[in-house]
Amino acid sequence: ITSNNEVFPSSIWQIALESVCVIDDGETMLVEGLRVAPEERGKGVAGVLLRFCSELVKSKYPDVKVSRLTRDDQLRPKDFQKYRIITKQGILLVRFRAEDLKLRLSDITLHDSIYPSLSTSSSSPPPVRLDHESIHQLYLRSDLMKGLLPNATVIQDWQPFKLLPSNFTILLKKDIDWMVNDVSSPTVASLCTFPFKVPIGDNWYYLNIDMYGKDLNLVKQQFLSHLECHTATLKGHVMCQMFLDPALWKPMADFCHSALNVELVKEYTEQCVVESDAV
Known part of the structure; x- marks a missing residue:
């Protein structure tokens, strides 16, 4: 800032940010990246920003008719006055x-008797990876996925x-790896991002898996298939985040600990998709 040839120092304070995209044939405003500085929380800043962006x-x-958010914090009673819950995932x-994981996966493959339900020789056929045509057929041209x-x-x-x-x-x-257990009658499906680097240290990667279905053995099978595919050439550390039916969280956490010997980063949390009318 200048005045009468004098220069005054200026500061920029970032108290909140939000990004929005429009989806669902233009009917839904998807709110992403809503963040409020810690010292400004609880002062109504998020509400002001949401209304302005809306x-x-x-x-x-x-x-645009509705505004959707995906949250991983604990919903409070007043949130239920503002939002409708669309779905929850653990x-x-x-x-x-x-x-280390590659060695552990090799052990599982070599010792089918330890985890027979995961064996390629078991009654469950291996998961099927989908190409664009089969994705359209399953998700859009039929009711199989609904x-x-x-x-x-x-x-x-x-x-x-x-x-x-x-x-x-x-x-x-x-870049998503789409998978189902059976293209003619799917009971478990999953979407996995390809590994991407994250700036938390040297050679750190993130892997996100969205898992749908309630059959525990088939969920394990697809989970291992994604891990085998996407960590085979990696060197370094991997943070793997899986979203799944809440009832499967505990048995999958136990499986990750006992069978894969990987570290659980945090206890159970939920991903909640909520929406409100866009006003």
């Missing part, structure tokens, strides 16, 4: 060294999408 989006996209977060997905919603890496062609135009541009 008004801005509505001015440019008048067909969050299982583990970490490991890629080199009962499997929570509230008929694809939640990919915190982003909830309805089963609409415009949303799959977005999803299929991403």
Whole structure:
């Protein structure tokens, strides 16, 4: 700031930020990256920012009807006055060294008698990886996935999408590994991001897996298949975050500890997709 040739120091305070994208054929405003500085929390800043962004989006996209958020914090009673819950998933977060995991996965493959349900010789056929055509066929041209997905919603890496062609135009541009146990009658499906580096140290990677279905053995099978595929060439540390049916969290946490010998980063938390009317 200058005045009469004098220079005064200026400061910039960032108290909150938010990003928004429009999905579901223009009917949904998806709120992402809503963050408030710690010293400003509890002062109504988030509400002001949400209203401002909602008004801005509505001015440019008048067909927007609802605002959706994906949260991992504990919902409070007043939140239920503002939001409708669309679905909940448990969050299982583990970490490991890629080199150690490869050895452990080799042991599981060599000793089928320890985990017979995971054996390739068991009655369950191996998971099927989907190409773009089979994704369209399963998710858009049939009703096979509607009962499997929570509230008929694809939640990919915190982003909830309805089963609409415009949303799959977005999803299929991403690096995602799509998998089901059976293309003719799927009971477990999963979406896995390809590993991406994160700035928490040298050679740290993140892997996100969205898992749908309630069959524990098939969930284990797809989980291991994703790990085998996406950690085979990695060297370093991996944070793996899996979103799954809440009832499967405990048995999968036990499996990760006993069978894979990986570290549980935190106890049970939930991913909640909520929405409110866009006003």
